[in-house]
Amino acid sequence: MKQIINNFTMSVATPIIPDTTHIGYDQHRLEQLLLTHKATLDGHNQSIIVSLSQRIDEIDPLSILAFLTHETINNFSKDEIYFYWENQGKTEAILGYGVTHSSQLNIKDRFTKSQQFVEDCFHKIIKVDQDNLSDSSPHIFCGFTFFSETNQQQFPFPSAFSFLPKLEVIKRKRNSLLVFNLLIDSTSDVKKLANQTIANIKLLSQFKPYEEISKQEKQSINLNFKYQMIQGFESSVASALRSIKDNHFQKLVLANALDLTDSQDFSIVTCLKKLRYYHPDCYLFAINNGKNNCFVGASPERLISLKNKQLLTDALAGSISRGNTKSDDYYLAQKLLKSSKERREHQVVIEFIVQRLINLGLTPQISPLKVLKLSNIQHLWTPIYTQLNPNIHPLEIVAKLHPTPAVSGFPTGVTCQEIKRYETFERGFYAAPLGWIDYDGNSEFIVGIRSALISGNHARLYAGAGIVEGSEPEKELEEIQLKFQGLLKALSYC
Ligand SMILES: C=C(O[C@H]1C=CC=C(C(=O)O)[C@@H]1O)C(=O)O
Numbered sequence: 063m064k065q066i067i068n069n070f071t072m073s074v075a076t077p078i079i080p081d082t083t084h085i086g087y088d089q090h091r092l093e094q095l096l097l098t099h100k101a102t103l104d105g106h107n108q109s110i111i112v113s114l115s116q117r118i119d120e121i122d123p124l125s126i127l128a129f130l131t132h133e134t135i136n137n138f139s140k141d142e143i144y145f146y147w148e149n150q151g152k153t154e155a156i157l158g159y160g161v162t163h164s165s166q167l168n169i170k171d172r173f174t175k176s177q178q179f180v181e182d183c184f185h186k187i188i189k190v191d192q193d194n195l196s197d198s199s200p201h202i203f204c205g206f207t208f209f210s211e212t213n214q215q216q217f218p219f220p221s222a223f224s225f226l227p228k229l230e231v232i233k234r235k236r237n238s239l240l241v242f243n244l245l246i247d248s249t250s251d252v253k254k255l256a257n258q259t260i261a262n263i264k265l266l267s268q269f270k271p272y273e274e275i276s277k278q279e280k281q282s283i284n285l286n287f288k289y290q291m292i293q294g295f296e297s298s299v300a301s302a303l304r305s306i307k308d309n310h311f312q313k314l315v316l317a318n319a320l321d322l323t324d325s326q327d328f329s330i331v332t333c334l335k336k337l338r339y340y341h342p343d344c345y346l347f348a349i350n351n352g353k354n355n356c357f358v359g360a361s362p363e364r365l366i367s368l369k370n371k372q373l374l375t376d377a378l379a380g381s382i383s384r385g386n387t388k389s390d391d392y393y394l395a396q397k398l399l400k401s402s403k404e405r406r407e408h409q410v411v412i413e414f415i416v417q418r419l420i421n422l423g424l425t426p427q428i429s430p431l432k433v434l435k436l437s438n439i440q441h442l443w444t445p446i447y448t449q450l451n452p453n454i455h456p457l458e459i460v461a462k463l464h465p466t467p468a469v470s471g472f473p474t475g476v477t478c479q480e481i482k483r484y485e486t487f488e489r490g491f492y493a494a495p496l497g498w499i500d501y502d503g504n505s506e507f508i509v510g511i512r513s514a515l516i517s518g519n520h521a522r523l524y525a526g527a528g529i530v531e532g533s534e535p536e537k538e539l540e541e542i543q544l545k546f547q548g549l550l551k552a553l554s555y556c
Pocket residue numbers: 315317363378379380381441467468469493511512524525526527528545
C-alpha cells in the first residue's frame with residue numbers, strides 16, 4: 063500500500079500523514095457488523111446497502127479524485143463512474159466514486175422513474191454512523207439530458223442517469239468524511255469487504271486538505287489546439303427573430319458548440335482545478351461515464367437548492383461582459399439593468415418559474431433583482447424561494463422546472479421543437495439538470511451551462527444565448543464566444 067502512495071506522490075499529489083488517524087472501525091468489528099446485517103436478508107429483502115461513515119482529517123475531495131483516477135487500489139479501478147460536485151460559496155465539495163446501485167433510463171417519464179429508483183435505493187440503506195454525524199447522509203447523484211431522447215453516438219450518457227456511489231468523499235468547510243455504501247447480498251464476502259474498507263479508510267485519510275493549483279499549471283499555454291465552431295449560428299438567430307416578429311414564440315435560446323482537439327488527452331482534474339481558481343462563484347461539476355467521457359463545467363445557475371424544507375431557485379438570464387476598470391464595470395452593470403431587451407429576456411424566466419412553483423401548490427417569494435458578477439460576464443439574477451411541502455420530492459420540482467426559459471425560451475413546447483430544428487448537435491447534459499439528493503431529503507441541482515464534454519483529446523464546449531425582440535445576431539454570437547471563454551481558459555492551459 064505504502065508503495066502505491068509513494069509512486070503516486072511523485073506524479074500527482076503529495077499525501078501527508080496526519081498526526082492522528084482516528085479510525086473508529088477495526089477489521090473485526092466491521093466484519094461482525096456486516097455479518098449481523100447480512101443475517102437479516104430474507105426472501106423479502108434480498109439485498110441491503112450498509113452506508114458507513116468515517117470522520118477524517120481535512121482533505122480535498124479533488125486530490126482524492128486525482129489519486130483514484132491515476133491508480134487502481136483495492137476495490138476501485140481508475141476507470142470508475144464518478145460525479146464530482148463543488149459548491150464553492152458553501153465551501154462544500156463531494157466526490158461520488160464508483161457505483162453501488164444505479165439506474166440508466168432512456169424513456170419519456172424519466173423523472174418519475176428516477177424518483178422511484180431514488181426512493182427504492184434509500185429504502186435499502188442502513189446507515190451506520192458511530193459518531194452520530196449529522197452530515198453523513200449518503201447521496202444519490204443524477205444527470206438528466208436536456209431532451210428525453212438523446213443520440214448516444216453523439217452524447218454517450220443515458221437520458222436519466224442516477225447512482226449511489228461506492229465511495230463518497232465529503233468536505234464541508236473544514237470537516238471531512240468518507241462514506242462507503244456497501245452492497246450486501248447472500249453472496250457477499252463480508253470478510254473481504256471489511257478488509258478492503260478498512261484499507262481504504264487508512265489510505266484515503268492521508269491526503270492534504272487543499273489541492274493547490276501550481277504556478278506551472280496556471281501559466282502553461284497550449285498552442286496546439288485545433289478549433290472548430292459549428293457554422294450558421296447568426297443566420298439561425300436572424301430566422302428566429304423573424305418568427306418572434308410573427309408571434310410564433312416570445313423567446314428562443316439558441317446554443318452553439320465549439321470543438322477542440324489537442325495532441326494529448328485533456329486532464330479532468332487540472333481542468334477542475336482551473337475552473338475552481340477562475341470561477342470561485344460557480345458550482346463545479348464533472349460527471350464521468352467510466353469510459354473516458356466526462357461532462358465538466360462551472361455553472362452559475364442553480365435549478366434547485368433544497369435544505370431544511372426551504373427551496374431556493376434562480377432566474378438567471380440577461381448578460382453583459384465585465385469591465386476592465388471598476389467604473390467601466392459599474393457602467394456595464396447599469397447598462398444591463400436598464401436594457402429593456404435584457405429585462406424582457408429575464409422577466410420571462412421569473413414568470414415561468416413562479417407559475418411552475420404555484421402549480422406545485424407552493425407560494426414563491428421573489429427577491430429583488432440583482433446583478434451576478436462572474437469572472438468574465440455579468441447576469442441579471444433574481445433568486446426565488448419558498449417553504450416546501452414535505453410531500454414533494456426534489457425530482458418532481460426538477461421535472462416541473464426543466465427546461466426554464468433561461469435555456470429553452472418561451473413557450474417551452476414550441477421552443478424545444480425549434481431548438482431541435484436549428485441546432486445540429488446533441489445538447490446532452492448541456493443546459494440540463496445535474497445534481498444530487500441525499501438520504502435526509504436535501505438536494506441541489508444546477509443547470510449544466512458553461513460546460514464541455516471531454517473524451518480523451520477531444521472537447522466539445524457548449525454555450526447559448528437568449529433571443530428576444532431587439533436581439534442582434536452578431537451580438538448574440540459575441541455573447542456566446544464570451545461564454546465559451548470560461549471552459550476554453552480552463553482547457554487551453556492544461
Ligand atoms: C444558456 C446560457 O446562459 C443562460 C444563463 C444566463 C444568461 C443567459 C443569457 O443571457 O442568454 C442564458 O439564459 C449559457 O450560458 O449557455
